[in-house]
Amino acid sequence: xxxxxKGLCKKYQKFELKDVDIVLPEGYIMGLIGPNGAGKTTxxxxxxxxxxxxxxxxxxxxMRWNEENEVLIKQRIGYVGEEQPFYDDMSVxxxxxxxxxxxxxxxxxxxxxxxxxxxxxxxxxxxxxSRGNRVKxxxxxxxxxxxxxxxxxxxxxxLDPVIRRDILxxxxxxxxxxxxxxxxxxxxxxxxxxxxxxIVLINDGQVLVSAEKDDLITKIKKIHIKTAEFNKLxxxxxxxxxxxxxxxxxxxxxxxxxxxxYKGIADKQPEAYGMDLSDIMLAYVKGxxx
Amino acid sequence: MxxxxxxxxxxxxxxxxxxxxxxxxxxxxxxxxxVNGKQFYTGSFVYVYGFITxxxxxxxxxxxxxxxxxxxxxxxxxxxxxxxxxxKFVTGLTxxxxxxxxxxxxxxxxxxxxxxxxxxxxxxxSVSVLFVFNLIYCxxxxxxxxxxxxxxxxxxxVIIVMLFAMLTALIPxxxxxxxxxxxxxxxxxxxxxxxxxxxxxxxxxxxxAACWAASLRVFKxxxxxx
Numbered sequence: 001x002x003x004x005x006k007g008l009c010k011k012y013q014k015f016e017l018k019d020v021d022i023v024l025p026e027g028y029i030m031g032l033i034g035p036n037g038a039g040k041t042t043x044x045x046x047x048x049x050x051x052x053x054x055x056x057x058x059x060x061x062x063m064r065w066n067e068e069n070e071v072l073i074k075q076r077i078g079y080v081g082e083e084q085p086f087y088d089d090m091s092v093x094x095x096x097x098x099x100x101x102x103x104x105x106x107x108x109x110x111x112x113x114x115x116x117x118x119x120x121x122x123x124x125x126x127x128x129x130s131r132g133n134r135v136k137x138x139x140x141x142x143x144x145x146x147x148x149x150x151x152x153x154x155x156x157x158x159l160d161p162v163i164r165r166d167i168l169x170x171x172x173x174x175x176x177x178x179x180x181x182x183x184x185x186x187x188x189x190x191x192x193x194x195x196x197x198x199i200v201l202i203n204d205g206q207v208l209v210s211a212e213k214d215d216l217i218t219k220i221k222k223i224h225i226k227t228a229e230f231n232k233l234x235x236x237x238x239x240x241x242x243x244x245x246x247x248x249x250x251x252x253x254x255x256x257x258x259x260x261x262y263k264g265i266a267d268k269q270p271e272a273y274g275m276d277l278s279d280i281m282l283a284y285v286k287g288x289x290x
Numbered sequence: 291m292x293x294x295x296x297x298x299x300x301x302x303x304x305x306x307x308x309x310x311x312x313x314x315x316x317x318x319x320x321x322x323x324x325v326n327g328k329q330f331y332t333g334s335f336v337y338v339y340g341f342i343t344x345x346x347x348x349x350x351x352x353x354x355x356x357x358x359x360x361x362x363x364x365x366x367x368x369x370x371x372x373x374x375x376x377x378k379f380v381t382g383l384t385x386x387x388x389x390x391x392x393x394x395x396x397x398x399x400x401x402x403x404x405x406x407x408x409x410x411x412x413x414x415x416s417v418s419v420l421f422v423f424n425l426i427y428c429x430x431x432x433x434x435x436x437x438x439x440x441x442x443x444x445x446x447x448v449i450i451v452m453l454f455a456m457l458t459a460l461i462p463x464x465x466x467x468x469x470x471x472x473x474x475x476x477x478x479x480x481x482x483x484x485x486x487x488x489x490x491x492x493x494x495x496x497x498x499a500a501c502w503a504a505s506l507r508v509f510k511x512x513x514x515x516x
């Protein structure tokens with residue numbers, strides 16, 4: 001496992017992260033989704049050892065965070081945060097030169113190729129880069145030392161669809177060899193519809209769902225049945241429901257199980273619709289059905 | 291470590307150039323006035339300007355770290371916490387040494403032109419005292435930066451520096467009062483001993499080392515400094 005985090009807890013004055021587990025194998029992209037303030041950034045900061053957990057165990061590449069492992073682990077991680085803390089009055093080239101000194105595996109060719117691909121002027125001050133170019137530059141720095149794990153905290157928020165698509169393409173290419181992984185936090189779930197293998201849904205500091213994306217999309221479906229039929233089924237089979245007269249729209253947590261039980265109360269197939277990640281998130285977080 | 295020290299100094303290169311230009315300006319005036327037999331230069335220049343140099347450059351470095359979230363930037367890089375803290379203390383030491391070298395060069399040049407202004411021993415003592423004051427200032431300033439963050443550390447540092455300046459300014463008033471006169475004179479007598487600069491150096495270095503160790507301890511315990 002590249003990432004193994006168990007029982008992570010962190011308490012702040014107005015927010016608490018409770019018993020978060022993250023397990024990410026090699027060669028996969030994991031999407032961390034949830035509304036703003038759900039605990040995604042806190043989870044990532046804990047994983048990156050930027051913040052120390054109150055409780056819990058974190059292992060990256062089989063190593064726990066300590067003074068000795070700090071360098072070894074971070075040399076194998078590429079990190080792009082929600083905000084990119086660069087020295088804005090220094091140039092792109094100067095910043096890259098500085099960062100390169102701390103990574104023995106830094107590959108200048110990879111960096112130069114990415115900078116050219118992203119069309120970033122190396123002589124510009126970092127502070128003069130647009131938001132999109134700033135993220136791209138951060139990504140180039142994060143990928144130039146060929147990390148085994150990319151940790152991205154909301155990298156695509158505030159970016160236009162063209163830049164987002166470029167970034168997603170790059171991420172898909174990054175894991176092509178099957179040895180590297182990506183942990184990608186976002187509230188723009190359509191990005192993950194395209195690239196993620198695993199989904200972890202966090203809300204109010206707690207993990208609500210952690211599963212393979214395809215499993216999640218197969219299991220969670222929107223169904224349209226009679227209210228009377230709905231009332232005969234166990235409540236824990238549903239994540240959300242909405243009554244419209246004697247009709248009912250509901251979201252099942254396990255469609256196969258629902259179908260099996262539905263057979264016992266009705267002699268027809270239920271009307272079922274697939275849901276994308278954003279609908280699934282809304283059903284879990286707000287109990288809303290669209 | 292050297293890359294980080296270089297980073298700190300490179301970022302404030304403009305401030306360093308400005309300060310060197312002002313040093314050069316004063317040096318020219320001092321040299322011209324010395325050649326003409328006048329005493330524009332006094333020993334207190336070494337203290338005042340040497341301290342202002344270290345103070346202003348260190349403030350600029352810490353301001354940059356706060357403004358651009360430099361500590362957060364370094365926490366993302368593969369650096370040990372001891373390296374992040376150590377870098378700032380090595381930068382501080384470098385500034386103190388550079389400031390003392392410039393002060394010494396300035397003083398020795400004036401000494402070469404007008405030896406009657408200050409003796410060789412006086413220059414050594416002045417530079418030693420400057421070294422110690424700068425070392426204590428940098429140590430305390432960095433200790434506060436790592437403990438309470440830039441904004442509060444700046445407030446505390448300004449208060450400490452102002453209190454020190456006020457005390458220094460009030461000493462002549464006290465000396466005139468007979469009650470404290472004897473005590474202060476005996477203290478000043480101790481300062482004139484040949485071993486005093488070494489004791490100063492030792493005490494200053496110990497305080498700096500203690501601030502370094504305390505900063506590292508606080509930084510390791512604190513979960514996050516932006």
